[in-house]
Amino acid sequence: MMGCVFDHRTYVKNMSDQEKTKIEVGDGAAIPNPEDRGLVSAWWIALVGTVSLLIILPMVKPDPYLRILKFVPDGILVTFKVTVFSILLAIVIGLLTGLGRISKNRVINLIASLYVEIVRGIPLLVQLFYIYFALGRIIRVPDIVAAIVAMSFCYGAYMGEVFRAGIKSIDFGQTEASLSLGFNQRQTMAYVILPQAWRTILPPVGNEFIALLKDTSLVSILAVSDILRRGREFAAESFNYFETYTMIALIYLFITLLLSKIISIMEHRLSHYERR
Amino acid sequence: MNAVDPIIKIEHVNKYFGTFKALDDVSLNVNTGEKVVVIGPSGSGKSTLLRTINRLETINSGTISIDGRDINSPKEDINRVRMELGMVFQSFNLFRHKTVLENLTMAPIKLKKMPKKEAEKLAMRLLEKVDILERANHYPIQLSGGQQQRVAIARALAMEPKIMLFDEPTSALDPEMINEVLDVMTVLAREGMTMVVVTHEMGFAREVADHVVFMDQGAVVEKSTPDVFFNEPQHQRSKMFLEQIL
Numbered sequence: 001m002m003g004c005v006f007d008h009r010t011y012v013k014n015m016s017d018q019e020k021t022k023i024e025v026g027d028g029a030a031i032p033n034p035e036d037r038g039l040v041s042a043w044w045i046a047l048v049g050t051v052s053l054l055i056i057l058p059m060v061k062p063d064p065y066l067r068i069l070k071f072v073p074d075g076i077l078v079t080f081k082v083t084v085f086s087i088l089l090a091i092v093i094g095l096l097t098g099l100g101r102i103s104k105n106r107v108i109n110l111i112a113s114l115y116v117e118i119v120r121g122i123p124l125l126v127q128l129f130y131i132y133f134a135l136g137r138i139i140r141v142p143d144i145v146a147a148i149v150a151m152s153f154c155y156g157a158y159m160g161e162v163f164r165a166g167i168k169s170i171d172f173g174q175t176e177a178s179l180s181l182g183f184n185q186r187q188t189m190a191y192v193i194l195p196q197a198w199r200t201i202l203p204p205v206g207n208e209f210i211a212l213l214k215d216t217s218l219v220s221i222l223a224v225s226d227i228l229r230r231g232r233e234f235a236a237e238s239f240n241y242f243e244t245y246t247m248i249a250l251i252y253l254f255i256t257l258l259l260s261k262i263i264s265i266m267e268h269r270l271s272h273y274e275r276r
Numbered sequence: 277m278n279a280v281d282p283i284i285k286i287e288h289v290n291k292y293f294g295t296f297k298a299l300d301d302v303s304l305n306v307n308t309g310e311k312v313v314v315i316g317p318s319g320s321g322k323s324t325l326l327r328t329i330n331r332l333e334t335i336n337s338g339t340i341s342i343d344g345r346d347i348n349s350p351k352e353d354i355n356r357v358r359m360e361l362g363m364v365f366q367s368f369n370l371f372r373h374k375t376v377l378e379n380l381t382m383a384p385i386k387l388k389k390m391p392k393k394e395a396e397k398l399a400m401r402l403l404e405k406v407d408i409l410e411r412a413n414h415y416p417i418q419l420s421g422g423q424q425q426r427v428a429i430a431r432a433l434a435m436e437p438k439i440m441l442f443d444e445p446t447s448a449l450d451p452e453m454i455n456e457v458l459d460v461m462t463v464l465a466r467e468g469m470t471m472v473v474v475t476h477e478m479g480f481a482r483e484v485a486d487h488v489v490f491m492d493q494g495a496v497v498e499k500s501t502p503d504v505f506f507n508e509p510q511h512q513r514s515k516m517f518l519e520q521i522l
Contacts, residue, residue: 180365183383
């Protein structure tokens with residue numbers, strides 16, 4: 001749920017095999033690992049179950065299930081809009097924060113660390129309200145923009161930790177080799193470290209993406225018509241609370257299951273140079 | 277002293293790691309074309325000394341000049357100096373996300389603005405020299421340790437450095453791969469490259485070195501020709517060291 005409150009989600013596990021560092025994240029959906037048969041089958045069972053229910057329920061009982069299925073999808077687009085823009089912004093903020101956190105410049109380092117500390121200490125819901133109303137005092141922005149700013153502000157801090165861990169996971173010998181050839185620190189980061197760190201960073205970023213998508217349900221409180229908001233609107237009119245939230249849950253599950261698969265495939269593609 | 281200024285000039289260098297004195301008033305000159313092999317027990321500061329030459333380690337006092345340029349002066353662009361200093365590491369440190377060919381062409385293309393075609397031609401020539409041409413399009417992880425180290429030597433050579441620094445280049449290798457790397461280094465030495473080599477390979481030192489530098493407890497104890505060093509070491513500590521390893 002409110003993933004932002006937990007700060008122990010991200011940790012680096014250093015496997016005995018010299019550089020097979022993986023950042024494991026305990027939130028988001030479980031990303032299927034091709035070698036983990038158990039998880040793969042769990043994924044299939046969940047997907048088949050979800051899809052069957054999404055098809056069968058509206059067929060067997062069109063009222064209200066089919067009506068819900070027709071009413072809610074407007075919200076899917078909004079949810080995706082908020083998620084995609086927030087994650088893109090969060091990646092930019094995260095990269096800057098991560099670089100700031102490893103910077104030798106004390107001021108930059110302090111600012112980045114302070115940002116992470118503050119964001120980690122405040123629940124996402126509180127941040128959402130705060131930024132929404134704080135922004136509202138200065139400029140009048142559309143609700144969806146306020147939601148995106150708040151989400152990326154929160155997730156940027158977590159993304160910063162992911163980037164920092166990813167960069168740190170790259171063997172220092174790579175940096176030394178690059179410096180010894182005559183590359184400066186910035187070039188070393190751009191040509192040698194980040195292209196390699198990206199592979200370590202992608203799975204947790206994918207996880208953050210899924211966690212963020214789920215957390216966007218919180219923006220329904222800010223009058224943004226996402227999936228949950230559309231569902232609440234429907235339920236408030238029809239009083240079909242149980243049926244509505246069943247469908248909402250299934251839709252979220254369907255989306256996260258698909259996303260976790262896509263990320264797992266991307267992760268596999270990105271590690272081509274690690275294969276013999 | 278020679279009439280020609282030494283290309284590497286190390287004067288009264290001291291270096292601490294915390295309270296541990298890693299380098300103790302080290303002075304050492306290396307002339308153009310000279311091959312210096314640094315040996316000594318582990319923890320004697322030989323790797324540290326080598327790494328101060330291209331400023332991978334900073335020093336606390338003293339001066340180090342490369343080609344007349346004080347590398348620790350804030351006025352010098354260290355990256356320019358490093359382009360002229362090739363370095364080979366114990367753990368190879370090839371760029372894992374780049375193919376062998378890309379490992380060699382990256383620095384010349386980005387740093388010297390060499391056209392890609394030209395850089396690739398140079399790279400292929402160097403890969404042929406270290407006898408690994410057929411692996412040009414492989415990734416480092418697909419190569420054996422000995423092959424990786426030969427690629428690492430070629431990568432350093434691709435910047436056409438004036439000096440090559442070797443930091444225990446064969447220490448991480450399986451015994452059967454040590455010679456293929458030493459052979460490449462010997463060829464390089466024969467061609468007149470200026471080389472500073474930290475190694476435990478006494479055979480290589482004997483055969484290739486103009487001078488052997490023996491270090492112990494952060495200090496240079498002895499600098500002699502291999503002949504003198506291995507047959508009649510000038511110092512008690514050198515003698516003891518040789519007795520232990522031979």
